[in-house]
Amino acid sequence: MSIATAQSAPSLRHLVGKLVVVVGGTSGIGYSVAQGSLEHGAKVIISSSSQAKVDAAVTKLLKTNPLFAGSISGLTLNAKDVKSIEAFWDKVGKFDHLVWTAGDPLLTNFMEEDLDTQKGIFDVRFWGPVLSAKYAYKKGLFNPGASVTMSVGTVVRKPSKGWAMTAAVAGAVESITRGLAVELAPIRVNTVAPGGVETELWDGMTAEAKAGLMTFFGEHSLVKRTAQPEEVAESYLYLMKCRNVTGQTIDVEGGALLA
Numbered sequence: 004m005s006i007a008t009a010q011s012a013p014s015l016r017h018l019v020g021k022l023v024v025v026v027g028g029t030s031g032i033g034y035s036v037a038q039g040s041l042e043h044g045a046k047v048i049i050s051s052s053s054q055a056k057v058d059a060a061v062t063k064l065l066k067t068n069p070l071f072a073g074s075i076s077g078l079t080l081n082a083k084d085v086k087s088i089e090a091f092w093d094k095v096g097k098f099d100h101l102v103w104t105a106g107d108p109l110l111t112n113f114m115e116e117d118l119d120t121q122k123g124i125f126d127v128r129f130w131g132p133v134l135s136a137k138y139a140y141k142k143g144l145f146n147p148g149a150s151v152t153m154s155v156g157t158v159v160r161k162p163s164k165g166w167a168m169t170a171a172v173a174g175a176v177e178s179i180t181r182g183l184a185v186e187l188a189p190i191r192v193n194t195v196a197p198g199g200v201e202t203e204l205w206d207g208m209t210a211e212a213k214a215g216l217m218t219f220f221g222e223h224s225l226v227k228r229t230a231q232p233e234e235v236a237e238s239y240l241y242l243m244k245c246r247n248v249t250g251q252t253i254d255v256e257g258g259a260l261l262a
């Protein structure tokens with residue numbers, strides 16, 4: 004039940020009192036990052052495009068630990084809309100850490116998707132965090148010691164057939180991780196590249212197909228199990244807490260690249 008305080012051991016107190024903004028925090032990996040940040044004593048703003056999902060996530064988190072009361076709030080942002088992004092950061096004001104896990108449905112049929120659809124895959128995963136970081140920087144919203152952590156996936160190193168454009172956006176994010184680390188320094192910028200994780204991302208599939216995919220993820224890994232979102236969330240917490248890491252993409256994939 005207890006959460007970290009300023010008296011906790013060093014590895015637990017880095018986020019105490021810090022404001023962590025999780026765009027994509029209403030489900031999956033982002034939700035677990037929000038929960039972990041709250042347990043580390045941070046204040047958290049959860050965001051996604053749906054007010055109903057934001058409200059539901061805040062309520063759910065408060066149920067997991069009543070000590071989160073007063074430390075959590077929600078704010079909507081449509082990452083496809085530049086005006087919405089700017090209005091969001093104007094409302095947030097100064098903050099310490101941005102975690103970007105927002106992502107819309109993946110593109111998995113390269114040969115059949117039209118150009119507009121393929122161009123659109125860059126909106127939420129690439130332009131959303133990049134425009135956010137640039138706007139927040141120019142407005143002076145980053146507190147000293149701030150960081151930005153973005154998200155890609157194993158697809159960045161090993162695309163499956165049909166996933167070429169999803170691999171392309173992941174590559175763009177990985178590349179601009181280094182670019183932004185230089186542009187924004189000393190603000191740190193990193194990215195997490197998970198393998199398969201059991202989250203709501205796959206809820207567009209039938210329950211049977213999702214179960215089959217989760218089994219596939221586990222079998223095509225070295226750890227022989229499918230990751231849960233709270234396990235991957237550990238890497239985002241590490242990247243926020245460790246003030247000596249920037250410009251990096253961290254693979255958290257259970258050895259899927261070696262299997």
Ligand SMILES: NC(=O)c1ccc[n+]([C@@H]2O[C@H](COP(=O)([O-])OP(=O)(O)OC[C@H]3O[C@@H](n4cnc5c(N)ncnc54)[C@H](OP(=O)(O)O)[C@@H]3O)[C@@H](O)[C@H]2O)c1
Nearest residue numbers: 027029030031032051052053082105106156199200202204
């Ligand atoms: N799960 C995996 O197996 C896996 C593996 C590798 C990489 N990843 C990547 O890791 C990231 C997080 O994945 P996840 O599994 O946690 O996904 P998820 O559970 O589907 O969560 C995605 C989040 O993005 C938000 N979102 C979608 N469109 C948005 C928009 N236009 N503006 C603002 N927010 C938006 C969603 O909320 P709303 O719908 O309310 O907007 C939700 O909060 C994604 O980039 C995903 O591609 C996931």
